[in-house]
Amino acid sequence: MNGEQVFRLPIKRTALNILVLCLLLSGLSSGSIIVASSMQNAGYRIIGYILGILFSLPIFFFLFQLFQISRSKYKIDRDGLTIFWGFQKMVIPIHEIEWIRPYDQMGYAVPLPALERMGIFTGKIFFRDLGDILFFATSQQDAFLIGTSQEVLFLSPIDPQAFQKGIQEAVYLGSITPLERKSINVESPARVVRSNLGLYLPLGIGVFLTLLLFILFGFVINARDSIQIGLVRFEPASGIIIIPLLSLILNTVNAFLSPKFFKKENLKLYAYLLAYAGPVMSLSLIIAILIGMYF
Structure with a gap:
């Protein structure tokens, strides 16, 4: 092979899917906020605002995925295969590549990532016949599975025939200057959460209770001019905004610190303590407000 070859990923279908979904979410978000703004009851108004925010959050995720995919490419030379995935780079020395095969010729169904219908093939899946499969692709059609000494790669170059030929030629010719392997983390967030439910479930409950x-704050200020919470009397009742704000701050700090502590064996206990402190405090504050409203 002559020099290096660079292959982009097919992104038209992925971009179209993401843009359509983002437009739909934008409409739902805007609609929720507009409807909420017209409501007299502050409680229902806050519900509408929260729905608007929740509908808008996935937009940023999908736009980031689109940006990441648009930057991605594969580079082949005699020394190895380099995968540029967003801001990350994975390097596979050519001597570690053991085989390459079109996905549609595998003879059995390989599990695909959850967002494959959107044209987003990213993450890591374990398959009993192949081991760990790392996905860096946008399409199932004309995709390749590349077996290495450590994992299997799922790639979808825009020119599949030239890509396969380039890999085969590079493997045949061998390396002149061996590259150092460089791996990247493509662990799916959903998989991380499922495997550590004891940590992430209370964090999620804390956010929900916040x-x-x-x-609850919205309904309180709509129904009362003042409210007694423990030994403190809030007059006007809008002063209790400090309570959900405190819960928000604590749960935000917990969501940031707990996963970091969890990665260190000697700090795992503190990670769990932080994770469970959030929902316990938020639930206590809810009970305190309810007592102040009805007793």
Whole structure:
């Protein structure tokens, strides 16, 4: 082979899917906020605002995925295969590549990532016959599985025939200057959460209870001029906004620190303590407000 070859990924279908979904989410978000703005009851108004925010959050995720994919490419030379995936780079020395095969010729169904219908093939899946499969692709059609000494790669170059030929030629010719392997983390967030439910479930519950606190705040200020919470009397009742804000701050800090502590064996206990402190405090604050409203 002559020099290096660079292959882009097919992104038209992926871009179209993402843009259509983002337009739909934008409409739902805007509609929720507009409807909420017209409501007299502050509680329902806050619910509408929260829905608007929740509908808008996936937009940023999908636009980031589109940006990441648009930057991605594969580079082949005699020394190895380099995968540029967004801001990350994975380097596979050519001597570690053991085989390459079109996906549609595998003879059995390989599990695909959850967002494959959107044209986003990213993450890591374990398959009993192949081991770990790393996905750096946008299409199932004309995709390749490349077996290495450590994992299997799922790639979808825009020119599949030239890509396969380039890999085969590079493997045949061998390396002149061996490259150092460089791996990247493509662990799916959903998979991380499922494998550590004891940590992430209370964090999620804490966030949910914080949202309930904001909604409860809306109904309180709509129904009362003042409210007694423990030894403190809030007059006007809008002063209790400090309560959901405190819950929000604590749960945000917990969501940031707990996963970091969890990665260190000697700090795992503190990670769990932080994770469970959030929902316990938020639930206590909800009970305190309810007691102040009805007793």
